[in-house]
Amino acid sequence: MEITLDKHAANEASVKIKLEEADYQPKVDAKIKDYAKKATIKGFRPGKAPFGMVKNLYGTSVLVEEINAILSKSLNDYLKEQEFEILGDPLPKEDETESIDWKKQKEFEFAYKIGFVETISVNLDQKLEAKNYTITLSDKEVNEALDNIKKQYGKMTNPEESAESDFLYGDLKAEDGSFEETLSLPLKEMDGRSVKKFIGVKKGDIISFDPSKAIKGDLAEVLNIGKEEAEKLQGDFTFTVQNINRTEEAALDQELFDKVFGPGQVDSEEAFLEKIKTILTENYQKEVKVFNEEQLKESLIKTHPLDLPESFLKEWLVRANEGKFSEEEVEKEFPAYAKQLTWSLLSNQIAKVNEIKAEHEDVIEKTKDMIREQLASSGMGSQLEENMDMFLENYLQGNEGKNYMQMLTAVQNEKVLDFVREKAKIKEEKIGVEKFKELLEN
Incomplete structure (x- = not known):
């Protein structure tokens, strides 16, 4: 077997794999012999058909199957040894594959396109255009929320x-x-x-x-x-x-307090207003947290541009999705995809260099918080906590395990952002709701 790499661009290359008969024939023969032991062919007792007949019937399909298996393992092993970061999956050059004569050829050559980035380095000592905002409520937001509650329960x-x-x-x-x-x-x-x-x-x-x-x-x-x-x-x-x-409008009395927050949770107008303020602050802070994370990502991407193999990635996205997306749709959505891919590569590099890992326990706690938030308005209360293990297991095992991997990635990204925020000394700033809305608009 011979594998060669040809870098014809800064971020694209072709890989060629040449197979000789000795590379695949022993495995093919062994597979056909195994078929022969089990094959039921008319005119012969089970497992007694001549090897040549079985080879004639199944030889080509076994050959294709074994060569594909050899190619897959050899290509993956070879690419793992390379120092550059492979993007997407290798794309077989279809025109060359279509010209193969499986019945007559003894030697085979296969070619694949690959896309990659050569080096990824992150400098967190430079200034990043980002701030870590925290929200400060004014009486205006509290009073507006109070008016809405009085109307809602009026x-x-x-x-x-x-x-x-x-x-x-x-x-x-x-x-x-x-x-x-x-x-x-x-x-x-x-x-x-x-x-x-x-x-x-x-x-x-x-x-x-x-x-x-x-x-x-x-x-x-x-x-x-x-x-x-x-x-x-x-x-x-x-x-x-x-x-x-x-x-x-509803009166500010115990009846309203109990309707909004549950019996006995609030017993005075002052406590009622404080509870509203706390909930409003928490809700706005969740939005601010997302905004902080996005602007930090944007700053990292802006200061660490990667030379992505655009033409390769666009072709890969079309072929990998099997007709779900047209070339025009991929072209339109590619800038957003490229930005997300760049962030993913930078995040993984930061995690790798600084030994940042998402632990299983972190995934469990983050998923519990997500479930609590989603079901907070369902009125299940203590019943939610009693059935938390069931909710947790159903979610993390769902979607063929993809939910767990998504939560694992989310936890790692949060840890990476926390590390960057501390390492790059991102400044803290308190802002009001109006200022935050202006930032969102801009």
């Missing part, structure tokens, strides 16, 4: 006369007869001038207006109708009031 009433924040339920009609729909009209979504027409109205009243000018937001979203229908809402329309719906 009492629905149907007053005789409408006020500014009511919902009017009724019939919206175009005066030319081209549109008619019964729907709910939220007065808070109307502009200041138009809403005056709808304040102080009663059941049966008819109001004339132009929805496209009166409603501030997206018509389809505000009125809960299709986009095509929303496009028709221009010009002269009437709205006939069928009912007036108003939500009276």
Whole structure:
């Protein structure tokens, strides 16, 4: 057997494997003899058919099978010995494979395309354009959350006369007869001038207006109708009031505290507000954590560009996915794929050099936290913890073991980011919610 490597580019190469008869024939003959012992062929007792007949019947398929096995092992072993990082999987050169005469040839030559990166080194002593943000809430966010809770747990009433924040339920009609729909009209979504027409109205009243000018937001979203229908809402329309719906805010009392957080969990208005603030902070901090991680990844990728074999990877993605993605789709999504691949290579290199490992116990704890978070709103409470082992086992063993490997990778990535954050001395900064929203927009 002869294996040769030809690097025809900085990140692509071809590997050729030449096989002589001595490399494969002993294994082929042994396999055919094993077939002969078990074969049932008409006219012969089981296992008594002549070797030549069995070879004639099964020889070619056995030859192909054994050569493929030899090629797979030899190629994998050879590539493991190389110092560069292999990307994707080797791609057989199909035109050469198609010209093989399996019945007559004694020597075979196979060629594969490979893509790789030569060296990966990470310098964490340089300055990275990233900060580690923590969120600080203002009274504004707490009060907004409190108002939403009071409305959510408030009492629905149907007053005789409408006020500014009511919902009017009724019939919206175009005066030319081209549109008619019964729907709910939220007065808070109307502009200041138009809403005056709808304040102080009663059941049966008819109001004339132009929805496209009166409603501030997206018509389809505000009125809960299709986009095509929303496009028709221009010009002269009437709205006939069928009912007036108003939500009276819930009082800040023990009944509300128990409804929101469970009986006996909060016993005062001060404790209620503090609990809201804590939950809001935790929720925002989860978003901030994701943002911190992404900007740190972006900075690492920007300061450590890798010369990826783009043409090879695009071909590999098309062929490996067996027609699931077209060349055009791969081309469109490739920048995002290349960024994720670069991060994965950098993360693995940092972990390797600095001996960072994801332990089994870490995977267990991270998965438990994920399950608790997903089922937090289910109301299962202590029952969740009682059945945690069952939930844990079902998840980690699911998806043919891929869930476990995904969690293992997630844990390692978190450890790598924590290491980078400390090693590169990433600055800490406290920010408010408005500032965080600005960062997300930018």
